[in-house]
Amino acid sequence: MNTIDYKAQDAFVKENKTQFDAILRRFAAADTSLSATELAQAYYAAPFAGFKPLADLVNTANQLYRIRDYRVAYFMYRDALAADPLSMLVLKKAANCSFFAVIDADATAQLRAQVKMLQEVILASGDGATPATAYRVVRTSDAYQLLWDVVGVKDVISCNVVATENGESVDELLVQVRDEKEPRSIYVACYGETDADRADFFQRKKGF
Numbered sequence: 001m002n003t004i005d006y007k008a009q010d011a012f013v014k015e016n017k018t019q020f021d022a023i024l025r026r027f028a029a030a031d032t033s034l035s036a037t038e039l040a041q042a043y044y045a046a047p048f049a050g051f052k053p054l055a056d057l058v059n060t061a062n063q064l065y066r067i068r069d070y071r072v073a074y075f076m077y078r079d080a081l082a083a084d085p086l087s088m089l090v091l092k093k094a095a096n097c098s099f100f101a102v103i104d105a106d107a108t109a110q111l112r113a114q115v116k117m118l119q120e121v122i123l124a125s126g127d128g129a130t131p132a133t134a135y136r137v138v139r140t141s142d143a144y145q146l147l148w149d150v151v152g153v154k155d156v157i158s159c160n161v162v163a164t165e166n167g168e169s170v171d172e173l174l175v176q177v178r179d180e181k182e183p184r185s186i187y188v189a190c191y192g193e194t195d196a197d198r199a200d201f202f203q204r205k206k207g208f
Contacts, residue, residue, distance in 0.1 A: 002126050003168070004136055006191060009045040020045060024085055030113040040121045046086045046138050047191055053084040065093060070101035088118045089141040092149075115145070122146050126187075131162050131170045134187035140197040143188045151186065152178040159198055162187075171198060 013020050023042040026034045061076035074097035080090050095111035098104055125136035128151070137143045147153040158174040171188045190197065 002133060002136070003166075004044050004125070004191070006044070006047070009041070010048040012041060013045045013048045020049065027114060027117065028085060030110045030117070032113075034117070036120060036124060039117055040124065043086055043118060043121050044136070044138060044191075051084045051086070053087065054080045058090060061093065065097065068100070070097040071103065073097050074101060074103055086118065087139075087141070088115055088145045091115045091118070092145060118142070119146060119150055123150065126189075128186045128188065131164045131168075131172070131187050134164075134170045134189040136189045136191075138191045140190055140193060140200060143190060147173075147175065147186065147188075151175075153186070154178050157183055161198070 020042055023034065023038050027039060027042065057076055058080050061073040061080065064070075064073035064076070074094055077090050077094035077097060081087065081094065084090065091111050091114050095108050095115065098108040098111065122135055122137055122142065123146070126133040128135045135143065135146060137146070147156075153175045155176045156173055157176060160172045160174075161169050162172045164170055168189065171190065171193070173186045173188060174183050175186050176183050
């Protein structure tokens, strides 16, 4: 069973803040020498890092994104990343805006590289095939990105909570994957997930 010791992650941020910040700087630069272990340490420590997501700013940027005002939305997303640098959703949206508005090819490539780096961290946490090998994320929006962009999920049919042998709560998602005839179950363990987060899977029938 591939578990995350969140108490150790909390201690890492508090006792090794300089190292944590150094990892974030390297990640922000899409430093390819950053090891998967280092990035995973920072990613799973994120809930304890004191990040303050700019939800109102992101919501406004999302509205602009929907009406294709990509240039203004891009700079809003960049501001949001300054406050919450490990948000896969915001990284992806910023990359898309940069591409669609032809703002900066280098920035587009760098942002997409960061998204891929985070995806690889989550993929390394499990295969999602059983409760014991659930994908492990620190926010539900990261689960969305993985399911839609990597796994190829096009719809979530149902969501149940199951327990692993050690009593951990894991989401069992019955999903329809593109190019597959029959639905299948995928398991996701999200740190600090609430009932509202879980219900949100049914309010989003398509990817971001």
